[in-house]
Amino acid sequence: MDLFKLFNKGEGNNSKDIAKERLQLLLIHDRANVSPQFLEMIKGEIMNVITDYIEIDETGLEFKLTRTKRDSDNSTVPALVANIPIKKMKENIR
Amino acid sequence: MGEVIVITSGKGGVGKTTTTANIGTGLALEGKSVVLLDADIGLRNLDVVMGLENRIVYDLVDVIDGICRMKQALIKDKRYPNLYLMPAAQTKDKNAVTPEQMLKLTKDLAEEYDYILVDCPAGIEQGFKNAIVGANRSIVVTTPEVSAVRDADRIIGLLEANGLKNPQLIINRVKIDMVRRGDMMNIDDMVDILAIDLLGVIPDDEYIVVSTNRGEPAISDSKSLAGQAYKNIVKRILGENVPFMSLDSEEGFMARLAKAFGFRRK
Numbered sequence: 001m002d003l004f005k006l007f008n009k010g011e012g013n014n015s016k017d018i019a020k021e022r023l024q025l026l027l028i029h030d031r032a033n034v035s036p037q038f039l040e041m042i043k044g045e046i047m048n049v050i051t052d053y054i055e056i057d058e059t060g061l062e063f064k065l066t067r068t069k070r071d072s073d074n075s076t077v078p079a080l081v082a083n084i085p086i087k088k089m090k091e092n093i094r
Numbered sequence: 095m096g097e098v099i100v101i102t103s104g105k106g107g108v109g110k111t112t113t114t115a116n117i118g119t120g121l122a123l124e125g126k127s128v129v130l131l132d133a134d135i136g137l138r139n140l141d142v143v144m145g146l147e148n149r150i151v152y153d154l155v156d157v158i159d160g161i162c163r164m165k166q167a168l169i170k171d172k173r174y175p176n177l178y179l180m181p182a183a184q185t186k187d188k189n190a191v192t193p194e195q196m197l198k199l200t201k202d203l204a205e206e207y208d209y210i211l212v213d214c215p216a217g218i219e220q221g222f223k224n225a226i227v228g229a230n231r232s233i234v235v236t237t238p239e240v241s242a243v244r245d246a247d248r249i250i251g252l253l254e255a256n257g258l259k260n261p262q263l264i265i266n267r268v269k270i271d272m273v274r275r276g277d278m279m280n281i282d283d284m285v286d287i288l289a290i291d292l293l294g295v296i297p298d299d300e301y302i303v304v305s306t307n308r309g310e311p312a313i314s315d316s317k318s319l320a321g322q323a324y325k326n327i328v329k330r331i332l333g334e335n336v337p338f339m340s341l342d343s344e345e346g347f348m349a350r351l352a353k354a355f356g357f358r359r360k
Binding site: 015017 | 238244273275277279286287289
């Protein structure tokens with residue numbers, strides 16, 4: 001049994017995972033040229049609207065700037081991606 | 095009409111010049127006429143990597159200033175068919191040339207040669223703007239390090255903002271052992287982060303130092319692993335579909351890598 005391997009198995013323990021995570025965070029702000037506060041502000045406003053209609057799971061919330069391929073011409077464009085897990089629709093409003 | 099390809103990276107020291115030299119030599123070996131254009135005015139190096147430093151008479155700035163004709167500044171590399179180098183000026187700085195002048199020069203070259211490879215200086219200032227202005231295709235070189243990837247990302251954004259859609263990625267100096275240990279980002283990680291098409295992966299290879307010492311591009315030596323990787327890139331540039339090697343698997347990895355590069359281990 002390789003002890004070294006045992007310690008190295010878990011996701012997030014490797015230094016390359018740390019590098020990737022740091023880069024992903026860093027690039028959000030590099031790409032958008034916006035501060036984390038600005039992103040938080042947009043996130044807050046979008047959440048305000050959504051929570052009027054839907055009950056969401058705030059722990060699984062993901063909100064990031066990234067790059068994606070556009071379908072029409074396959075060129076890369078910046079994209080704001082929000083992953084909002086829904087708990088349930090608010091009954092009183094429907 | 096030839097194709098103008100700019101090789102860029104943002105960060106210095108990741109292998110732009112080595113990449114330019116090897117791809118250019120590879121294209122010439124495939125029968126194309128190629129001009130290597132050193133756009134790094136003030137810090138030229140493509141001449142030494144190619145081993146042509148003793149043959150410089152005129153340079154890019156001389157052509158632009160009208161001191162000599164275009165062909166007088168083109169050094170023919172006698173070792174390969176149809177390979178030429180236009181050196182950068184060493185005593186001027188990047189502001190000696192304007193984007194309009196560079197655009198005209200690359201256009202004139204593209205009328206006579208199949209491929210113009212522009213070796214872009216590090217940075218995002220005037221030299222970068224000059225290097226990309228005439229390009230219709232772009233290659234971004236990076237290494238699996240946080241700083242290099244960050245700069246590559248910035249460069250990709252700038253290329254796209256300047257109308258160079260679909261830049262292609264070369265990941266240089268990949269250390270297979272470190273990737274296997276999880277101490278270096280792998281190819282999937284990098285493509286995932288940068289979200290552009292992969293053109294090639296160059297394994298870290300001591301032979302690159304040897305070939306630079308000698309002034310002979312690694313691609314001309316069949317013993318060099320990096321040289322083989324550059325050969326694959328050249329084929330992809332010419333439209334061939336060459337499969338990528340896998341860097342993730344653990345067992346028999348070196349054997350499979352060697353196979354991917356066309357080596358047989360005894």
